[in-house]
Amino acid sequence: MADEVVLLDLYVSMYGMRVRLALAEKGVKYEYKEEDLRTKSQLLLQMNPVHKKIPVLIHNGKPICESLIIVQYIDEVWKDKAPLLPSDPYQRAQARFWADFIDKKLYDAGKKICTTKGEEQEAGKKEFIEILKVLEGELGDKPYFMGERFGFLDIALITFYSWFHAYETLGNFSIEAECPKLISWAKRCMQKESVSKSLADPKKVYEFLVVMYGL
């Protein structure tokens, strides 16, 4: 069956990268369409009229929105290879909980580092590191978050790794110094081809932020 898969995305978006990564894990061929968020395409507005955001996966003409929902969809449709979520309901609930935690907390803390200075920025850095430390605790001594196999929760977090260089440069701090185990995990993930080819170049992320925030 000739599946038609299109991804509306933004190269530097950590949310878009999650979808690219899931598609790569499953070996799914797709057409990538880069969006300009200042002049959103008709296709984007039509496919995501509610939020008008990327990523949007369009599978045989039907749109799916919200990155974690898309990753779960990909896992269910292309279920014969590389399962992303565990099969046990309790393990699945834990994976979803931590992915939701990342979504609720990490982006906003990172944004503070990029867009503020002085005391406010210090507070942002502290918050950001605290969040990463909680995640490091959850990882423990396991190679990946859910155990021996790379999966859903690794996908949810690893894409933020491409933004670490920008956060470190703008915040003048070292994430590795504070969270060495997490950085080890990130480097382990980066050895996978699906990860290294799906994550944006950290330098390009930094350049993008400099332009976006007028830094």
Added chain:
Amino acid sequence: MASDEVVLLDFWPSPFGMRVRIALAEKGVKYEYKNQDLWNKSPLLLQTNPVHKKIPVLIHNGKPVCESLIVLQYIDEVWNHKAPLLPSDPYLRSQAKFWADFVDKKIYVLGWKTWSTKGEELEAAKKEFIDCIKLLEVELGDKPFFGGETLGIVDVSLIPLYSWFSVYEKFGNLSIEPECPVFVAWAKRCLEKESVTKSLPDQDKVCDYALWRRKVLGYE
């Protein structure tokens, strides 16, 4: 499964807690309800939800599950013998999750603003609240429920709002039924179900609670 131990840490006016009560009722699961004092959190709550320290928390055979939409999906997967909350088709599942997520991101936040803000902020929140309900009306279409013939995850996520309607209308000076008759008709259909009526508190009690909160928070 023989001798399942199910405990729900909850707070009676919480719409997020109500979602879990409805789901457990739909599935016919017996459980122990433990109402929590959110201003004096119990060791059990702090131990089972150390990250957010919030209700609802479902404790199944000693293992906690947190975040109401995640709890709903867990309940649906474990007690999969009856009353499915999600469809089996992956595309329809993704759409149901999308709209449940929309309810979380928009409806509750805006509803909260209708009783906790004033002036321009209140007027903007009211308008957006009604616009979002209207979007949901379009999504519902001619179906009796978002889940089709039976309650689905979107219905369960959204119907607890009904117990807060009198709060939004009173403090926000809002009139929901004339603006959103399809939505109100849907709500009344949900209220015909025992799983819903036994899970939702009385609107007047919720109003009294909101009045007390407004005084405590200095909105009055």
